[in-house]
Amino acid sequence: MVSILMALGAPAVITKNKHPESEENYRARARRSGTMLDGYWKGRPTRVSPGEGFAIHFVERHKRLWLGAYLGTQEGEARDGVYSLVVGQAQCFEIEDLNLGDPRQEVLRGILKQDGAVIYSYFDPTKLSPKVRKRVARSADTHIDRRDGPTYTMAQVKLRLQQKAFRKAVFGWHGARCVITGCTVAEMLEAAHLVGRSWQGGANAALDGIPLRADIHRAYDAGLLKLDTQHRISELDDRLREAYGQYMIV
Numbered sequence: 001m002v003s004i005l006m007a008l009g010a011p012a013v014i015t016k017n018k019h020p021e022s023e024e025n026y027r028a029r030a031r032r033s034g035t036m037l038d039g040y041w042k043g044r045p046t047r048v049s050p051g052e053g054f055a056i057h058f059v060e061r062h063k064r065l066w067l068g069a070y071l072g073t074q075e076g077e078a079r080d081g082v083y084s085l086v087v088g089q090a091q092c093f094e095i096e097d098l099n100l101g102d103p104r105q106e107v108l109r110g111i112l113k114q115d116g117a118v119i120y121s122y123f124d125p126t127k128l129s130p131k132v133r134k135r136v137a138r139s140a141d142t143h144i145d146r147r148d149g150p151t152y153t154m155a156q157v158k159l160r161l162q163q164k165a166f167r168k169a170v171f172g173w174h175g176a177r178c179v180i181t182g183c184t185v186a187e188m189l190e191a192a193h194l195v196g197r198s199w200q201g202g203a204n205a206a207l208d209g210i211p212l213r214a215d216i217h218r219a220y221d222a223g224l225l226k227l228d229t230q231h232r233i234s235e236l237d238d239r240l241r242e243a244y245g246q247y248m249i250v
Helices: 002-006 020-025 103-112 130-138 150-174 214-221 238-247
Strands: 012-016 026-028 035-042 054-059 064-075 082-095 121-123 189-193 209-213 225-227 233-236
Touching: 002 103, 012 035, 012 064, 012 103, 020 026, 020 035, 035 054, 035 064, 054 082, 103 130, 150 189, 150 209, 189 214, 209 214, 214 225, 214 238, 233 238
Parallel strands: 012 054
Antiparallel strands: 012 121, 026 035, 035 082, 054 064, 064 082, 189 209, 225 233
16 A cells, blocks of 8 residues: 555545544535545645645545545535545555554554644655655555556556646647647647657656647657657658648658
């Protein structure tokens, strides 16, 4: 579990369920498929922005942890100042050998049960000290029931979060316009990584990509066209010449 939390690459807000009668407060969001609502909490999280981090809901007595993308808050039903966290793509992790009293799970305990945290606590794997990172490396990880494929799903959520930040950076630098066609329709534009750079390798800065129209992006990733250093089409597959030949260097 520690290794999964460490690999998130973005901050997370943490809530804890301590009372059996409140278990139903982690619930499906009405008319929003794939979205959950977490609890009824006073105030909003302050250290994680919607769409830029994760939400963790921990139920120690059931050895269970819910993890998904933090999408913001929804005001509680008829209760001023009370909010539910909106969580997307939530997955449930069953931690079979959870025992936070075990010294080998000290790191996990430090993440999930922070001293002094009343409502929200936070975890940011990108801001850990070298000392803590060494402790994490030495810690024995807990066994997770993977029947529902939570690791894969969290990788997909992480990818979407990074794509959002990457798109913002690329469009902020280059402008919201396809560098090949000049298209400015937002729904048709994507941030494309330049050849040789990838989000897995940490290449998510503004200069690691360019804005491309979706169809051009597909052709670029498939190697059906190549760009020069000024992001102009220098080579084009013969099958695309009729449709895209007008954008080639003359």
